[in-house]
Amino acid sequence: MKVAIIGLGFRLGYLGVVFKDIDPDFEIVGYVDPAPAGMARLTEAGISAGKAYDTPEELIASEKFDLLMIGSPNHLHLEHIRIGLEAGLKVFTEKPIVISIEESHALASLLNTHGHDRLLVGLVLRYSPLYRDLREAQARGLLGDVVSIEASEHIAPYHGAFFMRDWRRYASYTGGFMLEKCCHDLDLYNGVVGQRPRFVASFGGRKSFVPENAPEQAGVNDLEVYHRKPSGWLGADKVFDSDGDIIDYQTAIVEYEGGASMTFHTNLNVPDEFRRFCVIGAKGMAEGDFVRGYLDVHDAHTREKRIGNRYQAPSTKSQHYGADEQMAADVLAHMQTGAALPVSALDAIEAGILALAMDEARQSRKVVDLAPVWAHFDACLHGGAAAPHAKSA
Template sequence: MPLGFGIVGAGQRCMYFFGPDIRRNADRAKLVAIAEPDQARLRSALDDLGGDIHAYEDIDGLLEDPLVDAVIIASPDFTHRELLDKVLDAGKHVICEKPMATTPKDARHMTRRARAAPEVVQIGFMLRYAPMFIRLKEIVDSGVIGELVQVGATEVIEYYHGASFFRRWQRFRKHSGGLLVHKACHALDVINWIVGSTPAQVSAIGGTDTFVANPEAATRCRDCDLATTCPAAYRADAYNYTYPTVAERADPDALGNDACAFNADKDIIDNATVMASYENGVRLTFNFVTTGQRHERRFMLVGNRGIVTASQADGTIVVEPVGGETQTAVLPEELRDEHGGGDEFLLQSFLDSVGGGEPPTADVMAGMHSLALALGAEESIDHHGAVVDLGPYLEGLS
């Protein structure tokens, strides 16, 4: 009998990832319900997805549906704590989108709650299920480069994608925690996983240096004289990292999310350099930027007997052990996108866990550690690079 899924939030994660992934695993999973307060968006989602899907205005109605066995929380980040509590109160399994929360208090509560519950709770860190990162962890764990000493990593967000964060709800830290929390949490999580230890201290510097106010630009792209040459200008025919409804697609002029990425109010950074240390002594340097030609994550894993370098966009892994032969692997094109092909594998792992298999690799402690590192970095930036001890973030969660 397929596991019945309900999804909270009819956004891009529901429409372009979880919904289709569930359909591709029809022998094991079925999308039975969606909860979305925006009725026009809800009707559009039902039309686009098709099939017999029950519609609800809120999570309370969805949780009363006897066909719902598991819930995917795909709503804005700051709503996750309340929704997780309700799902576990109802005795349902849950996939909670990343980041699991936007504050340490909420994340600690969610971690304790999930660890005490019999239901499966998985965090939406699909990179842990992407073949490239599974292979990187295998290489490090094999000892071929000796003991891991340090990690250097860079995440580059493609410019138009980067600009999108500065016109949407993520541009306020009260909603997203900041881009190190909302976006870089994927890279930070997979680094934590490869290192195999708990982040202990962090120092970071960063700022908003590109998406700053421009007096020559308008407040909306549709009214701006610079729109034809501006790389951040909203394009109705582009993928805008949102789910446009049927009505919005029919009338591009009705789109309301073409706010100027430069002139919109905001309090998030667009670049950062993060340095961190782990309990096992490994050190991390992580660079984050939002103004690239393409999306890319690059890694250098340094051991005391060699190094590994990897490019997600190029799909390459190069192993250079001291005294050994260099080995190069190239991943197929379909595994080189921003998510590394990990989305469907994440869903399949969740189904395995619900069916009695191993607990999720991307569990609540993974969510907690990634959030602590990201929030600690944001705090350090606020205090001009001061070293932040992450112990208080993780208090009582050993």
């Protein structure tokens, strides 16, 4: 498979290696990126990134390829997706798919014009063995109707510090931390519930990565941990006095259209990190953790453990608990045979809208009712509304 890349950052540099490991014929024919942070990983693996181009239009006009891969900063996704779709290409974009409600509606209109199946999205956790086993248990009826979910995504201090130093510290480029980092998780639980979120409340802010908590204040001189993960575009050294506007902790409450509810918590300064969930249904309960690698399912009536799975990443270099390898294999199969994928662009937009609603609720200190958003989204998706003018959040 031949691909072209817009935005050769750390993520697509890594995925280039994963795709090449699975498909020896995988080839990058060219890229657009003024400062390709992912180039070093490709070079180390002996993989060519092809020819550098100044603009997406020049790349598309000059090369022949099967898939356009987008890894540019989030605020550029909509424009790059539009360019690819209007050129008649199959497009893969990294998450989050777009960064505002207005852009979500604009993308819905684009999909109405060009077709949903032309756009793939890198919501990689849908491909993880743990999540697939969770959905299989649900399909077997072990959970029954989903009643409530408790879920979290917590990251270690070195990773939180990365967000404070990278371009991702600015909500104008990312759409906010909840969208940038947690859209994976929100998509998973939207999928489990099988309904759209309706009402959202949320609280949070920044209390860990603030000047009074700087290690120097406690006489700690070893700051390596906070710079362990390299930053890319607009990178900075400041961590506890970052000029970013993102949160470092947030809690949200969600009610879905059918009445099921979810609490979701994220924190960027967790020394023993975890990414866990508890899905409680009328007939059973599923509890798991992507980081700690387990899935337990219990019967509500007998309390019997029906499933007790343990998971391990395929290698120490593997990211996302082995899900990247499965995603690469599935995307290759999709391109070659049309095989179905477990996540769609529509799933990605819906997860993004939920994340954005969480931030709206946090900032306004009000419960957000998403009914008007979904009504306009559906009108755009089915051609019943004029294409909105997208603007960044």
